[in-house]
Amino acid sequence: MKAYAGRVLKIDLSTQTSAIYPWSEKDREMFLGGKIMAAKILYDLLEPKVESLSKENILVISTGPLTNTGAPASSRFNISTISPLTNLLTSSNCGGSFGLILKKTGYDALIISGRSRDKLHLEVLEDQVIFHSADELWGMDTEHVQEVLPKRHGKLVIGPAGENLVRFAGVFSGERTAGRGGIGAVFGYKRIKAITCFGSRKTETAHEVKSFYKSWIEKLRKHPLTGHQLPTYGTAGLVTIMDHRKILATKNFKSGTYQDFEQISGERLKRDHLIKNKGCITCPIQCGRQVAYEGKKIKGPELETIGLFGANILNNDMEAIIRWNYKLDLLGMDSISTAGVLAFMMELNEKGLLKSDLKFGDISAIDQTLEDIAYRRGLGQEMAEGVKHLSEKYGGKDFAIHSKGMELSAYEPRNAVGQGLGYAVSNRCGCHINAGYLVLFEGLSMAMNPKSQVNKAEFTIFSQDVMEACSAAGMCIFTLQAMLPDFVLNKPNHWLTRFINRILTTKPVALGLSWINRVGPNLLPIHLPMIPHTKALSLATGFKIRLGEFKTIGERGFNLERLINISRGLEVSHDDLPKRLKTNGVPLDALKQHFYECRGWHENGHPSDKTRRKLGI
Amino acid sequence: MIKVKIFGKLTEHFHEGEFELEAGSLKDVLKGVSMRCHVEMNFKHQLIFVNKIQVKRISSVILQPGDLVTILSPAAGG
Numbered sequence: 001m002k003a004y005a006g007r008v009l010k011i012d013l014s015t016q017t018s019a020i021y022p023w024s025e026k027d028r029e030m031f032l033g034g035k036i037m038a039a040k041i042l043y044d045l046l047e048p049k050v051e052s053l054s055k056e057n058i059l060v061i062s063t064g065p066l067t068n069t070g071a072p073a074s075s076r077f078n079i080s081t082i083s084p085l086t087n088l089l090t091s092s093n094c095g096g097s098f099g100l101i102l103k104k105t106g107y108d109a110l111i112i113s114g115r116s117r118d119k120l121h122l123e124v125l126e127d128q129v130i131f132h133s134a135d136e137l138w139g140m141d142t143e144h145v146q147e148v149l150p151k152r153h154g155k156l157v158i159g160p161a162g163e164n165l166v167r168f169a170g171v172f173s174g175e176r177t178a179g180r181g182g183i184g185a186v187f188g189y190k191r192i193k194a195i196t197c198f199g200s201r202k203t204e205t206a207h208e209v210k211s212f213y214k215s216w217i218e219k220l221r222k223h224p225l226t227g228h229q230l231p232t233y234g235t236a237g238l239v240t241i242m243d244h245r246k247i248l249a250t251k252n253f254k255s256g257t258y259q260d261f262e263q264i265s266g267e268r269l270k271r272d273h274l275i276k277n278k279g280c281i282t283c284p285i286q287c288g289r290q291v292a293y294e295g296k297k298i299k300g301p302e303l304e305t306i307g308l309f310g311a312n313i314l315n316n317d318m319e320a321i322i323r324w325n326y327k328l329d330l331l332g333m334d335s336i337s338t339a340g341v342l343a344f345m346m347e348l349n350e351k352g353l354l355k356s357d358l359k360f361g362d363i364s365a366i367d368q369t370l371e372d373i374a375y376r377r378g379l380g381q382e383m384a385e386g387v388k389h390l391s392e393k394y395g396g397k398d399f400a401i402h403s404k405g406m407e408l409s410a411y412e413p414r415n416a417v418g419q420g421l422g423y424a425v426s427n428r429c430g431c432h433i434n435a436g437y438l439v440l441f442e443g444l445s446m447a448m449n450p451k452s453q454v455n456k457a458e459f460t461i462f463s464q465d466v467m468e469a470c471s472a473a474g475m476c477i478f479t480l481q482a483m484l485p486d487f488v489l490n491k492p493n494h495w496l497t498r499f500i501n502r503i504l505t506t507k508p509v510a511l512g513l514s515w516i517n518r519v520g521p522n523l524l525p526i527h528l529p530m531i532p533h534t535k536a537l538s539l540a541t542g543f544k545i546r547l548g549e550f551k552t553i554g555e556r557g558f559n560l561e562r563l564i565n566i567s568r569g570l571e572v573s574h575d576d577l578p579k580r581l582k583t584n585g586v587p588l589d590a591l592k593q594h595f596y597e598c599r600g601w602h603e604n605g606h607p608s609d610k611t612r613r614k615l616g617i
Numbered sequence: 618m619i620k621v622k623i624f625g626k627l628t629e630h631f632h633e634g635e636f637e638l639e640a641g642s643l644k645d646v647l648k649g650v651s652m653r654c655h656v657e658m659n660f661k662h663q664l665i666f667v668n669k670i671q672v673k674r675i676s677s678v679i680l681q682p683g684d685l686v687t688i689l690s691p692a693a694g695g
Contacts, residue, residue, distance in 0.1 A: 225693045228626060233692075240624045241692050244666050257669070267624055267634065445691040447671065481693045489691045491661045493675060 002206035014114030033064035036557030038080035055115035062109035064474020073476035083181035086405035090181025095280035096173035101154030105199030134193035159332020168337035206542030233266030235303035256412035258311035307410025308339030340407025406430035418456035420586030427561035455510035465554030524548030625690030643678035
């Protein structure tokens with residue numbers, strides 16, 4: 001069983017017991033690891049109508065087969081559960097060292113069920129699980145609690161927001177976050193303050209991988225995105241181009257361009273605040289930033305935090321964004337949802353629907369409001385429930401920027417309609433990544449016609465499936481961005497690049513991609529040099545994983561997650577966007593029906609029997 | 618005068634990311650930008666916007682005084 005630790009541990013918090021969960025060789029080959037493995041486990045174990053904040057809800061923390069094998073950017077792990085924010089499935093992928101160390105304990109995944117009576121620090125060792133009291137840890141912020149936990153252990157903790165069941169509380173490992181969907185609140189409900197792990201087991205691979213990994217790392221270092229833009233400016237380097245393409249969410253998504261974008265740009269962050277790059281362990285890209293704040297060296301903000309705490313609330317103060325980013329980490333809250341809530345509150349206030357101190361362009365009340373949300377004080381009690389809840393209570397549904405209850409990230413989709421489709425059909429709800437991240441082609445590195453409907457569903461499906469499989473392998477999806485050819489990126493004005501951009505939204509290309517999306521694994525028996533993940537997986541696991549199998553594994557994962565959501569009451573009408581983004585913007589109905597058709601789903605959004613048979617689910 | 622703003626990779630060649638140039642066409646602006654940084658620039662590697670609208674054919678763009686030319690590098694990852 002190469003590339004896997006070989007064991008999955010199920011921990012019952014109610015009885016404080018643990019046991020090995022059966023996970024076969026065939027399961028590994030079909031569901032790989034990470035979020036797809038988690039989807040299969042949740043699909044098998046969860047009762048359909050289980051409440052997110054209940055002892056029946058289950059957390060699955062899983063690594064991938066490439067984790068701890070030395071593959072580039074492979075220290076990631078995934079957490080899946082039922083989200084308190086959407087009441088549907090959520091999955092959150094996180095960097096840091098926890099995944100790497102978890103695998104060294106000899107476990108590929110932890111399944112956590114039940115609810116502890118007492119506040120808990122769960123310590124997972126190679127052959128032992130210890131249930132420590134967390135009475136003394138409860139109330140600590142995420143930095144403090146990690147300081148007092150064992151130094152060499154992998155750590156996963158919540159802050160006050162998770163303890164107070166804020167529906168968008170995150171889980172933190174070092175400075176990295178499993179931010180989206182409120183997993184921190186599930187930890188809090190189950191009374192888990194911290195999970196730590198330690199082990200020293202090695203992960204063996206089926207074949208020699210070092211030389212292949214070396215060439216892959218070199219390729220990532222030479223690529224214009226992973227070798228230059230991301231290391232130099234971080235994800236914040238996108239602010240300028242997003243503004244120019246009019247996809248930078250501004251004033252609660254009223255527009256896609258912000259007059260003060262330069263003051264919150266990646267260039268400004270680098271010039272005025274950057275101390276050094278600080279990325280995840282095992283990662284050659286190092287997109288993370290370290291910045292100075294009050295004499296401390298802290299994590300710098302990412303694009304989403306900058307966009308949503310900047311343009312989307314009309315704030316051009318980068319120092320304030322850095323401060324809030326740090327504060328959110330300490331309190332343990334997702335910056336995307338928190339900022340979405342603030343922008344919505346500002347618009348409610350502006351329209352006279354709910355009076356508060358929150359105003360666009362005025363940041364004076366924000367520091368206090370972040371604390372109020374985390375501790376559920378005053379209006380913070382309502383804000384901790386998210387935008388959807390606020391809009392149902394106070395009005396403003398047309399400009400409540402969420403999909404299925406999850407606040408959208410910083411990409412304004414009216415000028416990137418494929419991204420808009422993705423937001424609406426994403427299993428994780430308003431997530432830009434699970435959406436398929438089509439904005440990469442529509443408005444960032446390439447210039448595929450952002451308004452055209454042609455090929456958007458087909459492209460979204462291909463991208464979603466490949467990213468699912470990449471994530472399940474245990475890798476950062478940024479490694480996939482190197483699949484964009486250097487030539488296209490380096491020569492955006494060349495006639496060939498313009499030709500490529502143009503044909504991407506033509507019917508023949510759409511038909512070709514549709515064929516690729518439909519064929520089974522045996523019809524794409526190739527390794528593409530720009531997607532080295534397939535060869536890495538084949539070498540590491542010994543499984544035959546070429547492009548066809550890789551994409552099919554991703555498709556299996558996406559459909560499994562869809563089936564979980566359907567079992568929880570998901571309907572076609574829920575695959576939606578707020579009216580603001582559809583009016584003169586995303587032609588969602590047409591895109592959505594075509595997406596269903598291309599996915600092999602019925603008009604009601606359910607995967608057909610034929611699709612399920614093809615995928616073996 | 619044409620206002621020029623430089624972002625991304627190209628800023629490595631400049632002390633300032635913003636300046637003004639006398640020019641009547643985009644081609645002239647790019648020639649001026651090259652001279653300013655004393656390096657032979659290849660603008661095929663950059664995304665060029667005039668008044669925030671992306672330019673498809675550099676050679677055909679005539680500029681008016683007060684126009685803003687922005688030069689960006691491709692970017693991804695968020």
